[in-house]
Amino acid sequence: MLVWSRRGRALLWTVFALVFVPVVLAPLAVLVLAAVAGSWNGVLPTGYTTGHLGDALAGEQVASLSVSLQTAFLAGIGAVIVGVWGALAVREAPPAARRIADAAMHLPIAVPSVVVGLGLLTAFSRPPIALNGTMWLVVIAHFVLVLAFAYSTVSAALERTDPAYAQVAASLGASPMRVLWRVRVPMLMPAVSAAASLSLALSMGEVGATIMVYPASWRPLSVTIFTLTDRGKVFLASAETVVLLATTVVILVGLGVATRRGRR
Amino acid sequence: MSHPWRRTPWLLPPLLLIAGFFLYPLYFVVRESLTADSAPGVTLATWQRVLTSGRFLDALGSTVTISLAATVGCVVLGTFFATVLAFVPFPGAGLVTRLVDTLLAFPSFLIALAFTFLYGSAGIVNTALGGSAVGDFLYSPWCVIAAEITFYTPFVMRPLLAAYSHVPREQLDVAASLGARPGRVFARIVLPEALPALAAGGCLTLLLTLNEFGIVLFIGAKDVTTLPMLVHSYGVVTFDLPAACVVAVIQVALSSALYAVYRRTFHKGR
Amino acid sequence: MTAAIGLRDVTVHYGRTEALSAFSIDVAVGETVALLGPSGSGKSTALKAVAGFLRPSAGSVLLAGRDVTHAPPRERGIGVVVQQYALFPHMKVKDNVAFGLAAMGRADRRARVAEVLDLVGMAAYAGRYPRELSGGQQQRVAIARALAIRPPVLLLDEPLSALDASLRAEMVGELQRLKRELPDTAVLYVTHDQTEALALADRIAVMRDARLVDVDATEELYHRPPSAFTASFLGAANLIPREGGELLVVRPHQVAVAAAGTPGGRAARVTGVQWRGSTYRVTCALDADGTEVRADVASLDGLPGVGETATVLVPTVGEGATVVRV
Numbered sequence: 001m002l003v004w005s006r007r008g009r010a011l012l013w014t015v016f017a018l019v020f021v022p023v024v025l026a027p028l029a030v031l032v033l034a035a036v037a038g039s040w041n042g043v044l045p046t047g048y049t050t051g052h053l054g055d056a057l058a059g060e061q062v063a064s065l066s067v068s069l070q071t072a073f074l075a076g077i078g079a080v081i082v083g084v085w086g087a088l089a090v091r092e093a094p095p096a097a098r099r100i101a102d103a104a105m106h107l108p109i110a111v112p113s114v115v116v117g118l119g120l121l122t123a124f125s126r127p128p129i130a131l132n133g134t135m136w137l138v139v140i141a142h143f144v145l146v147l148a149f150a151y152s153t154v155s156a157a158l159e160r161t162d163p164a165y166a167q168v169a170a171s172l173g174a175s176p177m178r179v180l181w182r183v184r185v186p187m188l189m190p191a192v193s194a195a196a197s198l199s200l201a202l203s204m205g206e207v208g209a210t211i212m213v214y215p216a217s218w219r220p221l222s223v224t225i226f227t228l229t230d231r232g233k234v235f236l237a238s239a240e241t242v243v244l245l246a247t248t249v250v251i252l253v254g255l256g257v258a259t260r261r262g263r264r
Numbered sequence: 265m266s267h268p269w270r271r272t273p274w275l276l277p278p279l280l281l282i283a284g285f286f287l288y289p290l291y292f293v294v295r296e297s298l299t300a301d302s303a304p305g306v307t308l309a310t311w312q313r314v315l316t317s318g319r320f321l322d323a324l325g326s327t328v329t330i331s332l333a334a335t336v337g338c339v340v341l342g343t344f345f346a347t348v349l350a351f352v353p354f355p356g357a358g359l360v361t362r363l364v365d366t367l368l369a370f371p372s373f374l375i376a377l378a379f380t381f382l383y384g385s386a387g388i389v390n391t392a393l394g395g396s397a398v399g400d401f402l403y404s405p406w407c408v409i410a411a412e413i414t415f416y417t418p419f420v421m422r423p424l425l426a427a428y429s430h431v432p433r434e435q436l437d438v439a440a441s442l443g444a445r446p447g448r449v450f451a452r453i454v455l456p457e458a459l460p461a462l463a464a465g466g467c468l469t470l471l472l473t474l475n476e477f478g479i480v481l482f483i484g485a486k487d488v489t490t491l492p493m494l495v496h497s498y499g500v501v502t503f504d505l506p507a508a509c510v511v512a513v514i515q516v517a518l519s520s521a522l523y524a525v526y527r528r529t530f531h532k533g534r
Numbered sequence: 535m536t537a538a539i540g541l542r543d544v545t546v547h548y549g550r551t552e553a554l555s556a557f558s559i560d561v562a563v564g565e566t567v568a569l570l571g572p573s574g575s576g577k578s579t580a581l582k583a584v585a586g587f588l589r590p591s592a593g594s595v596l597l598a599g600r601d602v603t604h605a606p607p608r609e610r611g612i613g614v615v616v617q618q619y620a621l622f623p624h625m626k627v628k629d630n631v632a633f634g635l636a637a638m639g640r641a642d643r644r645a646r647v648a649e650v651l652d653l654v655g656m657a658a659y660a661g662r663y664p665r666e667l668s669g670g671q672q673q674r675v676a677i678a679r680a681l682a683i684r685p686p687v688l689l690l691d692e693p694l695s696a697l698d699a700s701l702r703a704e705m706v707g708e709l710q711r712l713k714r715e716l717p718d719t720a721v722l723y724v725t726h727d728q729t730e731a732l733a734l735a736d737r738i739a740v741m742r743d744a745r746l747v748d749v750d751a752t753e754e755l756y757h758r759p760p761s762a763f764t765a766s767f768l769g770a771a772n773l774i775p776r777e778g779g780e781l782l783v784v785r786p787h788q789v790a791v792a793a794a795g796t797p798g799g800r801a802a803r804v805t806g807v808q809w810r811g812s813t814y815r816v817t818c819a820l821d822a823d824g825t826e827v828r829a830d831v832a833s834l835d836g837l838p839g840v841g842e843t844a845t846v847l848v849p850t851v852g853e854g855a856t857v858v859r860v
């Protein structure tokens with residue numbers, strides 16, 4: 001305890017509430033309110049409706065949600081596999097190679113997503129590899145952007161793992177492959193699950209690179225939300241955002257439960 | 265373990281993917297920036313045109329000021345929030361911490377969207393205070409700064425809370441029992457322990473706000489253009505690809521320099 | 535007979551630091567050798583060199599006469615128990631123990647797992663996960679896992695350091711029993727605790743600053759320590775300077791304290807008294823040169839109190855004291 005007096009604590013908590021509520025809580029609450037607002041002329045909505053949420057789960061919008069899910073799934077799986085592979089390989093490499101490779105794997109974090117999108121657009125809009133107008137440019141963009149985070153999560157966990165586990169397994173006669181599959185990867189599962197969750201969440205909300213490369217036939221939800229906002233359909237956009245967040249949270253909770261089951 | 269160099273080839277697949285999908289496109293960005301519609305071959309014409317345009321200089325200025333201001337705000341607010349949550353916890357502090365963690369995984373544009381309801385001309389604040397109490401706040405740089413502070417404060421709080429968890433509670437109790445006032449305990453015991461984490465969080469926030477795009481795009485203020493916005497509008501709105509690439513190269517240089525400093529300072533152990 | 539383990543001038547570097555310096559030792563078949571030394575003296579490093587977890591920058595490692603210096607751990611067939619046990623957290627006890635038995639048939643494997651779990655008294659816990667076991671139980675499972683592959687060589691790195699004092703005493707007894715049941719297994723036992731080394735080892739190798747200081751049969755080393763460091767580390771001996779640059783080695787229980795002026799002793803002053811249950815430890819400073827001498831006495835009756843002058847009675851070389859050079 002840092003503050004002992006009752007008055008001091010009460011004062012501190014009041015200030016905390018006065019800052020935290022408008023800065024952090026209010027935006028989230030407002031968004032949810034807007035999603036169910038029928039009309040909004042006063043301080044609070046004057047009527048409530050599930051109409052926007054209904055629209056958000058119909059037609060074009062639901063197709064967009066499905067595009068987002070497929071993109072997040074493809075990019076996430078790829079990023080987790082490559083991230084785990086990279087983390088294990090970097091860990092085994094000699095110090096010099098290790099430093100360079102670690103920096104390279106982290107590099108996309110430093111670059112704005114719009115630039116990643118622009119790069120893919122310039123590089124893959126011409127032979128030998130022309131991917132413009134296909135879903136693959138979107139998937140690749142998301143893969144590049146979430147890979148660094150997946151790698152970072154797994155490699156931090158690997159850093160914390162005692163090398164004694166792998167050493168003991170080897171001394172019991174296990175081949176490097178067996179050590180990898182029976183000991184190292186299973187012990188990394190919590191980090192893998194965390195990396196998958198993070199990848200998925202980031203991919204679902206990605207706009208910068210997506211807006212640079214998406215074709216009309218493959219429009220993720222985040223871009224749809226922007227288009228709606230741009231056209232002034234802010235209530236539907238809010239409802240769509242709530243759908244996006246809810247879907248993400250449901251999948252994350254599911255992933256968490258599955259991981260815990262798997263460990264038991 | 266035994267033959268380190270023999271294991272190095274395992275690095276190749278992930279590094280090739282990074283090279284193919286990240287470095288190769290960046291190379292094309294640089295190459296494209298050296299072309300111009302007006303002149304064939306390699307030319308600095310586009311660089312000259314962009315660097316001397318008021319639009320670019322404005323964008324560079326506002327990108328840097330917005331991100332500096334937002335970072336300062338995040339560091340101040342984040343330190344306050346984290347300190348209260350860790351050392352003067354109230355019932356439900358755990359829940360708040362979890363909410364903050366969740367916020368990290370949310371897309372930034374949701375804050376911008378919420379701000380239009382809060383601070384728009386017919387928004388809640390205006391309605392509550394009557395008339396146009398906040399004026400054109402929504403379309404000013406201040407609004408972008410406020411939105412970025414809201415969104416990025418958790419990025420400062422998380423490393424700070426992790427560092428705080430290493431401060432032994434007994435130390436605070438002993439200091440208090442020796443008669444030190446809360447402010448002194450904070451300055452002498454808590455802050456020194458947390459300073460590296462605070463610096464790391466601040467540095468990361470500076471980088472992320474420099475690169476922020478979603479918030480600026482969604483608020484859509486005409487007078488607030490940042491470098492990522494400029495890349496977007498040159499690239500897919502006016503289809504001036506060479507100009508977009510020039511801005512992108514400058515942005516990448518800026519961000520990677522900052523990232524290099526960040527890694528050198530905070531990843532020495534690696 | 536060829537030694538089960540042989541280290542020949544093994545040197546190990548971690549970057550610039552030399553963690554093991556030209557270290558040589560042999561462990562015979564069926565013998566237990568304790569590596570004893572303060573923390574950071576290179577004991578674990580020596581053990582890891584035998585297990586193959588690191589590669590020496592010089593010297594060679596022999597197992598039953600075969601040079602394995604460059605062989606990976608899995609080709610060495612050694613049982614290893616590390617400090618924190620490293621039980622695989624995602625596997626049940628029986629799967630941990632069966633891990634090294636992949637080449638066996640199913641039935642044989644199951645029988646072997648049951649056998650070693652029985653040996654360490656953990657048969658009832660086969661279906662548990664490591665996190666559901668106490669520290670002592672985890673330690674038994676770690677030993678069972680190492681023994682399952684019938685290793686000719688067993689390496690134990692401070693196996694009792696994670697346990698509390700009473701459990702440690704009990705486990706020393708367990709390890710003594712195990713040793714009797716495995717008469718052909720060579721054991722290298724790393725510890726910084728002299729009581730474990732004295733109770734378990736046939737021979738003790740004392741280490742300090744990456745080097746071997748002394749190695750000898752346990753009793754011999756205890757009663758006739760060849761160096762001052764070994765004498766003080768093993769049995770907390772008093773080192774009293776003699777003429778000719780020599781030190782007299784005297785255990786606390788061999789020293790007597792009497793009233794000042796008692797003939798045949800050395801004048802001193804009592805600087806402290808500690809009650810240790812069965813004995814009192816009286817600390818004195820010799821008047822001659824200030825050397826601190828510790829004596830264990832059964833009773834304080836008739837002895838001077840703290841701060842008073844006293845006489846310290848030290849046995850001579852003929853009476854059980856030994857001598858080392860400085």
Ligand SMILES: Nc1ncnc2c1ncn2[C@@H]1O[C@H](COP(=O)(O)OP(=O)(O)O)[C@@H](O)[C@H]1O
Pocket residue numbers: 548551552553571572573574575576577578579580
């Ligand atoms: N992985 C390592 N990297 C660098 N130095 C190490 C490492 N492991 C041990 N050392 C150093 O080597 C020396 C011997 O360590 P160790 O063999 O673990 O000692 P002990 O087991 O006797 O406590 C110590 O000085 C220690 O700091």
Ligand SMILES: [Mg+2]
Pocket residue numbers: 577578579692
């Ligand atoms: Mg050790």
